[in-house]
Amino acid sequence: MRINPRLIDKLVSRTLSMQAYFTVGILVIIVFIIFVKGISNCGLSFMLTYPEDMGRHGGIFPAIIGTLFLVALSILFATPLGIGTAIYLTEYTKESRFTSIIRFGVESLAGIPSIIYGLFGFIFFVIKLGMGWSLLAGAFTMTIMILPTIIRTSEEAIKAVPKNLRIVSHSLGATKWETTVKVVLPSAAPGILTGIMLSIGRAVGETAAVIFTMGSSLRLPTSLMDSGRTMAVHFYILAREGISMEKAYATALVLVVSILAINILAYYTMNKVTSKYS
Amino acid sequence: MSPSKAVLKERIIKQILTACAFSSLLFLFLIFAFILVEGLPLFYKVGVKNIVFGMKWAPTKGLFGIFPMIVSSFLVTFGALFIGAPLGLGCAIYLAEYAGRQQKLFLKPALELLAGIPSVVYGFLGVIYIVPFIRQFIGGSGFSLLATSIVLGIMILPTIISISYDALTSVPRSYREGALAMGSTQWQSTSRVVIPAAKSGILASCILGMGRAVGETMAVIMVAGNALKIPTDMLDPLRTLTSNIALELSYASGDHRMGLFSTGVVLLSIIMVLNYLANFVIRRTVIK
Amino acid sequence: MSICRALLLTVMVLGAIGCGGDSTSKAIYNKHIVNIAGSTSVMPFTEKLAEHFMVEQPTFRVNVQSGGSTAGIQACMNKTVDIGMSSRELKPDEKTLQEITICLDGIAIVVHPDNPVTSLKLSQVRDIFSGKIKNWKELGWLDRRIDAVTREEGSGTRGAFEELVMHKDFIDDGIMVQDSNGSVKEVVATDPYAVGYLSLGMVDTRVSAVNIDDVKPTADAIKKKQYKIVRPFLYLTMGTPTGDATTFINYVLSKDGQLILKKEGLIPVNESK
Numbered sequence: 001m002r003i004n005p006r007l008i009d010k011l012v013s014r015t016l017s018m019q020a021y022f023t024v025g026i027l028v029i030i031v032f033i034i035f036v037k038g039i040s041n042c043g044l045s046f047m048l049t050y051p052e053d054m055g056r057h058g059g060i061f062p063a064i065i066g067t068l069f070l071v072a073l074s075i076l077f078a079t080p081l082g083i084g085t086a087i088y089l090t091e092y093t094k095e096s097r098f099t100s101i102i103r104f105g106v107e108s109l110a111g112i113p114s115i116i117y118g119l120f121g122f123i124f125f126v127i128k129l130g131m132g133w134s135l136l137a138g139a140f141t142m143t144i145m146i147l148p149t150i151i152r153t154s155e156e157a158i159k160a161v162p163k164n165l166r167i168v169s170h171s172l173g174a175t176k177w178e179t180t181v182k183v184v185l186p187s188a189a190p191g192i193l194t195g196i197m198l199s200i201g202r203a204v205g206e207t208a209a210v211i212f213t214m215g216s217s218l219r220l221p222t223s224l225m226d227s228g229r230t231m232a233v234h235f236y237i238l239a240r241e242g243i244s245m246e247k248a249y250a251t252a253l254v255l256v257v258s259i260l261a262i263n264i265l266a267y268y269t270m271n272k273v274t275s276k277y278s
Numbered sequence: 279m280s281p282s283k284a285v286l287k288e289r290i291i292k293q294i295l296t297a298c299a300f301s302s303l304l305f306l307f308l309i310f311a312f313i314l315v316e317g318l319p320l321f322y323k324v325g326v327k328n329i330v331f332g333m334k335w336a337p338t339k340g341l342f343g344i345f346p347m348i349v350s351s352f353l354v355t356f357g358a359l360f361i362g363a364p365l366g367l368g369c370a371i372y373l374a375e376y377a378g379r380q381q382k383l384f385l386k387p388a389l390e391l392l393a394g395i396p397s398v399v400y401g402f403l404g405v406i407y408i409v410p411f412i413r414q415f416i417g418g419s420g421f422s423l424l425a426t427s428i429v430l431g432i433m434i435l436p437t438i439i440s441i442s443y444d445a446l447t448s449v450p451r452s453y454r455e456g457a458l459a460m461g462s463t464q465w466q467s468t469s470r471v472v473i474p475a476a477k478s479g480i481l482a483s484c485i486l487g488m489g490r491a492v493g494e495t496m497a498v499i500m501v502a503g504n505a506l507k508i509p510t511d512m513l514d515p516l517r518t519l520t521s522n523i524a525l526e527l528s529y530a531s532g533d534h535r536m537g538l539f540s541t542g543v544v545l546l547s548i549i550m551v552l553n554y555l556a557n558f559v560i561r562r563t564v565i566k
Numbered sequence: 567m568s569i570c571r572a573l574l575l576t577v578m579v580l581g582a583i584g585c586g587g588d589s590t591s592k593a594i595y596n597k598h599i600v601n602i603a604g605s606t607s608v609m610p611f612t613e614k615l616a617e618h619f620m621v622e623q624p625t626f627r628v629n630v631q632s633g634g635s636t637a638g639i640q641a642c643m644n645k646t647v648d649i650g651m652s653s654r655e656l657k658p659d660e661k662t663l664q665e666i667t668i669c670l671d672g673i674a675i676v677v678h679p680d681n682p683v684t685s686l687k688l689s690q691v692r693d694i695f696s697g698k699i700k701n702w703k704e705l706g707w708l709d710r711r712i713d714a715v716t717r718e719e720g721s722g723t724r725g726a727f728e729e730l731v732m733h734k735d736f737i738d739d740g741i742m743v744q745d746s747n748g749s750v751k752e753v754v755a756t757d758p759y760a761v762g763y764l765s766l767g768m769v770d771t772r773v774s775a776v777n778i779d780d781v782k783p784t785a786d787a788i789k790k791k792q793y794k795i796v797r798p799f800l801y802l803t804m805g806t807p808t809g810d811a812t813t814f815i816n817y818v819l820s821k822d823g824q825l826i827l828k829k830e831g832l833i834p835v836n837e838s839k
Contacts, residue, residue, distance in 0.1 A: 005462075005463045005465070005466060006463055008463070008465055009463035009464050009465040009466070012465045013372075013376050013464070013465070015368070016368050016369075016371055016372035016376055017372055017376065017377075019364075019365055019368030019369055019372060020368065020369045020372040020373065020377070020385055020389070022365070023365060023366075023369050023389060023392070023435060023439075024385060024388045024389060026392065026432060026435075027388060027389075027391055027392050027395070030395060030399065030400075030403060033403065034399070052617065053613075053614065053617070054610055054613050054614075080298070081298050081301050082298075083298075084294065084295050084297075084298025084299070085295075085298045085299040085301070085302060087295055087298075088292075088295035088296055088298060088299040089299060092292055092295055092296075101303065102299050102300070102302060102303060105302045105303040105305075105306045106302050107553065107557070108306055108550070108553065109302055109305060109306055109309075111486075111489055111549060111550075111552075111553040112309065112493075112546070112549065113489075113492070113493025113494070113495065113520065113545070113549060114493070114495065115493065115495040115520045115523050115524055115542075115545075116309065116313065116493075116542055116545065116546055116549075117309075118495075118523075118524070118527070119313060119523060119527065119538070119539065119542045120308070120309045120312055120313060122527065123312050123313075123316055123539070124308065124312050127644075128312075132601075132646045132647075133603075133631060133646075144305045144309075147301075147302060147305070148302070151302065175284055175287075175288055176288060177287070177288055177291045201394050204396075205394065205395070205396030205397070205398075205399075206396070207396065207397065207398045207495075207496045208397075208495040208496050208520075208524055212524075212527055212528065215603075215631045215633075216631055216632065217629040217630065217631050218613070218630070219627060219628075219629055222597075222627075226629070227601075227629055227631060232396050232398055235396075235398055235399075235402070236398045236496060239398070239402045239405070239500075240500060240746070240748065240749050240752065241746050241747070241748020241749055241751075241752065242748050242749070242751055242752035242755065242772075243748060248402070252399055252402065255396060255399070256395065256396070256399060259394045259395070259396065260391060260394060262394075263390075263391055263394040264387070264391070267387045267390070334739070335719075335739075336719065336736070337719050337720075338719050338720065346739070405752075409756075410756065413757060418711070418713075419711075419713035419742065419753075419757055419759070419760065420757065421713075421742055421753070499745070503742040503743075504718075504742060504743035504744065504745075505739065505740050505741055505742050505743060506739040506740075506743070507739040507740040514740075515740075515742045517743065525718045525743065525745045526718050526719055526720055526745075528632075528633035528634050528637045530634075530636060530637070530719075530720050531636045531637070531639070531640045531720075534636075534719065534720060
């Protein structure tokens, strides 16, 4: 018996849409659970007070500061390097063996799992360079980790800038650098910004690479050589060691909301770019 | 500014930019160098066979066998793929072929946001919901191959969805139009024309998903139970290469620490092979 | 042009921060800093001591990190930290460090509060962890596999457990592994069929400690030497402790410090003072 292909089409379409909505459902459920369980313990005072008794009571102020420091530092290091690389790859060289090696390097860095970054950061920055568990060691490790994201998004953003803009600028007598800085980068800025925001999201949520390089001291870090805890690490320790489930959920809420906000902002910026050029 | 000055400036700028571009390679080199320098000596000392095929991990007693962890890493990876690939592919196909513009505008970012949820959150929810569920309704302690596969299966969804979606949408419109013009239904055109054309990209998405699953650490530590035996059952606990490193790194010294770096060497090799495979598969499509 | 300048500025600022980070911040905050790392068993108690200590001595900043006994010993040897924490005795090659016993701690064998098994023989505990006893039926409960949980290699608690309970036997490979007292407790508290071991000081109402050879694990039983699974909590320093580290160690060994440890369920070493 032959089944009507239209019927199959309808069935398949239903199944596929169910799969898609099921997957979105997973996201919604995760956010919902974290929100419902975390909201009652999560307020301004939670974010602004110090933890007591290993985090069983009190807030997560040092963890928020630790996260901000780590993110700010690694973005500060990675952005110039990443944009520089992207500019080099797109504006300053033709496709060659060298560029394909660099692209291979970037791709490989992107594929390395975070625990390997943790191992590397631990042996190189913490031990060999004698930084100890510190903000700086964490930030350097994180810099390398987010670099591929920044390079790739910046490269795409720069490539998307129409060629005529450059030609016009050159014909007006601008040098390559002047063209890059005054014409190309401003038009590519939203795309680059997207990459930076995605990197921030990645750094905020990372645990494995951070815990072995930045340590897990609960004190407020006051110098670059101080150890500290990010929210993700604090959440991991709270949850894993069963210190306090209420505080764990509350920390997760701050963590997830900030990451989602950053990512949504990133998509919004990216959409603005794509609608501008397409 | 005199022209010669301008030329000089351009040259310096180019050098700075080259240095920037070179930094990625430098970092990659440093990572490999330090992992290898720390990890390789043990291979000489104990023997490659005794590490890669050794069955017993007792580093404080001089045994560094990580074979069970290699097997476990692959088991959870295939488990994750078994759960994540059909679901992810379904999502990608729906997005690329069936969803309307409005739906796409909502679904695509929502699906990509899954990638933003930190892995510790996945692990935590796995411990709180999936592990007890398995313990109560299926059996065992709950910390198991099954629980780990489910958690990882969800975690690799964004990778599979976004890469297969790109592969599907890069199939030329004319293919679909041709099929539809010949009177085939949407599904016939998708299953007989579009999916075969996007085959390599879909395959690559699965390989990269595997890479993600092999490399995941914190979520796995939380739900896998970390026992050293090769699991014989979906409900047995297991330890992957990544969790072995993270469980013991801060505790280890001397040969023990080297053993963890050797674990890192093996992990890095597996990841590089997977990445290379994915790249190879993708490149083959481009040439075609 | 502006980007170039910004880049240069960044590099300069980074250089300045990199060079001066440590000393400047110390100068600005004018704090005495004591860095401590090591055993996850000792860590929570040190953290608590540090909290109290810093209330009394506001100019001090005590950084406490876990990481494990071995890491603590290592960090202490290469002077990454001022004080190392260990929950196991030092090995011969580690004896170059100065040891200060801050208190004693029992290792409790814990099960879920709903578990009717409340007493075990030491040999039964050994058989559970070496994989000879696999089912609760063999211990007089229902027919269900035992979900045993151990600690990872390198952990001081595991080292002490192997020495005091396992003797020559190996811990079985099929047994689950968790990497801190807290995570062992989490597993036992949520899995009715689990059994694990952890620092007596960490036992609370969420898990129940079984009697071993009919001795209830209490501070009293440890003092009277009736409960046998006991290990010291050590602070380690490279050479005789100096400066800020001494101030903290003296506080820990003082009446106040020891009282805090006693309240936490540990056995003070300096009670007479």
